[in-house]
Amino acid sequence: MKRLWFRIASAFFILILILIIVLWFFLAALLKNAYTDMTRDHLVENAQMVTQLIVASDSYGEREQLQELIQNFEQPIQMRFTVVDTEGEVLADSENDPEEMNNHFDRPEIQNVLQQEEEFGESIRYSTTQDFNMMYVALPLVSQGEIVGAVRTSLSLEVIDDAMNRLWFSLSLALGLMFVIAAIASTMLARSITRPIDSIMDVTSRLRRNDYSSRVNTEPKGEIGDLSRSINALAASLQRQMKEIEENEQQLTSIISNMVSGVMLINQDGTVALMNSAMERFLSQHKDNIIGQPYEKVGERFALSPHIRTVFESNEKVHEEVHSYYPQERIMDAHLAPYYGQGWQQRGVIIVLHDITDIRRLEKMRSDFVANVSHELKTPVTSVRGFSETLMSGEVTDEETTQQFLKIIHDESQRLDRLIKDLLNLSKIEKKEMPLNLETINMTALVHEVSVTLQGVIEEKKTRLLLPDPSKDLHLQGDEDRLRQIILNLVGNGINYTAEGGTVKVSLKENVDKVRLIIQDDGIGIPEESLPRIFERFYRVDRARSRHSGGTGLGLAIVKHLIESHHGRIEVESREGEGTTFTVTLPKKQEDE
The missing domain is CATH 3.30.565.10 (Histidine kinase-like ATPase, C-terminal domain)
Incomplete structure (x- = not known):
């Protein structure tokens, strides 16, 4: 723990160093590429300008006039211009005598334009005549739709090299200063982290020795502060643990006692260990007369003994519907399941009884309702059908009998109509689809x-x-x-x-x-x-x-x-x-x- 702050500071130190180096190279490469692209665009623009002037002045065929035109660009633009023909022979140059210059056909930028007929050619290389790196850009010289030569512009990269050197120095200075500041900050951060951790370790050691009165007295911020408060809360929680266990037991007892369903617990030795008031009501006995009794004696009321024995022997859940006829008829939905202690060792059987007497009664009422509806509909429908078929058969010729049959059909149809309307009204009322005005x-x-x-x-x-x-x-x-x-x-x-x-x-x-x-x-x-x-x-x-x-x-x-x-x-x-x-x-x- 004494050197934890050093390990944390070293980790921050190494991480920051790596990030600064990566950032250094990334920025340098990015700016160098930006300078290079800007220089290339500048060379292309000037080459296009010179090409247009040569074509406009029609001086391509006159070498002296062309040389004079090219030399005019030496001072104001500070860029070298060279004009060559299709064979690579130098026709004009803004800095040297074209008569003394070698053939330029083997230059990459010239070949790209004259042989490959590209839009422009580019090359960066060391110039023996200028004694430093140069960037060359060549554009085709087109006269009457044909390439008659090439115009090459070149610029020293010494400016870019100088700018990059100054950039590297500035970056080194700024990033180095950042590194020093970050190293100091990481050291201070590591010390601020480890100082409260030392206090926390001391408190946890005292808690391990059951000294629950110990607390972390420092008030650090952030996650360490949260940890300190958590340690203090843990210590307070441990003090309250026994009291909370007792309260939880009381709550569990209250919940079980107030459950509508009956609950009973059978120990592994086959005796009743726990039951709630609902189970007392179902069995019509006080729990003092039941707890401690063997389950065979208790299970007689609802014939639960065979099911309890099955759970003990098979270690599986049982779900059955059981009946009791004393002191009144009850129908119970019985759920029996094993309960386990540590190591999943069976410790006994839990019995839960749900009184479904009313549910079964409602199911019977529903069944009776369906039967009654069918019966009520069948009678008028049968009458209407029977008398109408009789009339349709033509067997009834007496006018009085015919009117009597028609009256019966009319009365039964009215009864059927009243029945259907009452059913619809009752359904709407129950669904609250008929709001009160x-x-x-x-x-x-x-x-x-x-x-x-x-x-x-x-x-x-x-x-x-x-x-x-x-x-x-x-x-x-x-x-x-x-x-x-x-x-x-x-x-x-x-x-x-x-x-x-x-x-x-x-x-x-x-x-x-x-x-x-x-x-x-x-x-x-x-x-x-x-x-x-x-x-x-x-x-x-x-x-x-x-x-x-x-x-x-x-x-x-x-x-x-x-x-x-x-x-x-x-x-x-x-x-x-x-x-x-x-x-x-x-x-x-x-x-x-």
Whole structure:
């Protein structure tokens, strides 16, 4: 640890040195290429200018005139110009006497132009006449569409070499200064890192000796600061560890105790080690009488013993549906699985029981609903089909019989239409696809309006209908059409299931925030065992009687859903042969949803 700062500083030092060297060579090469490209472009531009002047002055054929023209460019441009013919013989040169110059046909830049007919030729080489490196660029000299020679421009690279030398010196100085600064910074950084690390190592050593009161007192920044705070948090966490374990055990106990599903744990010796309150309720025994008992004794209630034995022997999960008939019938979905200790060694069996009695009951209700729908649809469809086929066969010639058959077909089709409409309305209500159009309703006036609608049925059955006092207004917030449907259905049922000359009484009561609608009749009543099911779809106490009354078996189910959509409730009291009382409780004001 004492030399950790040196290793960190050395690593930074080497990395920075490598980066600086790479950066040095990269910048040097980049700038040298930039200088070279700029020089080449300059030579090409001047060569193009000279070529155009030679062609424009038509001095190519006159060597003296051409030499005089070329020498004019020596001082202002400070660039060498050379003109050669197609054989490489020098015709003019801005710095030397062309008579004393060698043939230039073997020069690469000249050959590229004269032989390969390229756009321009380029070459960089040492010049024996100038005694330093030169860059040469040659362009073809074209007269009347034919190449008659070449114009070569050249420039000393001594300027570029001098610039590069100055660049290398500047780069060396700047990068060297950067290197020194980086080396000092890396040393300081390494020391700032290792100093708190020494303190952290001391604290961890004390923690290893169970001294949980030790803390890192320095406050460094960055990741080391995070590490210091983590070490301090670790020390505090270790102090709280035993307390948290106890709290976690208490939480686990609370969770298991409040689970709806029953949970039981069987030890590897076959005795009950743990169970929750739900399991106590399922077994109808207190856990004090069960914990410590062998599983054979406990498993008698739901016949779990064979399944527990299977898990112990096969070390595999078991999923079964089990039944209990005492003190009441229960259907349980049982999940049994082994649980393991360290090294995946089996330590016992976990049993979880889910009460699915209500689920099975709902499944039966769903099955009954499908059967009832099929039965209700089959009867009118069969009647319509049978009587229509009879009429179509032509066997019925009597007009009275024909009208009777047609009336039956009409009545059955109306019944089928009512059934389908009720099913659709019930489905929409349940899916909340029929939103309430809330307004303030006078329930007293609405009850009297509904009684007018039922006047024909009332007179037919000679029923006495008692209504609330019309002078006493009673208001609530609701959907008028839905409330009308509730009243119409309940009052209509009271009339239908009351013998001729019977009485149906409708009354309204209110308190601070609720309104009660009470429909009471002295009709045939409902058997006690049927009361819990009268709001189920298609449930009928007497199918023949209900069908004769024209009902579809869905009225009370629709009423129940309409009342619940108004956040109300419906209750029923009845004695067979004595009459029935429906009580609808509705809030005066609907809550915003």
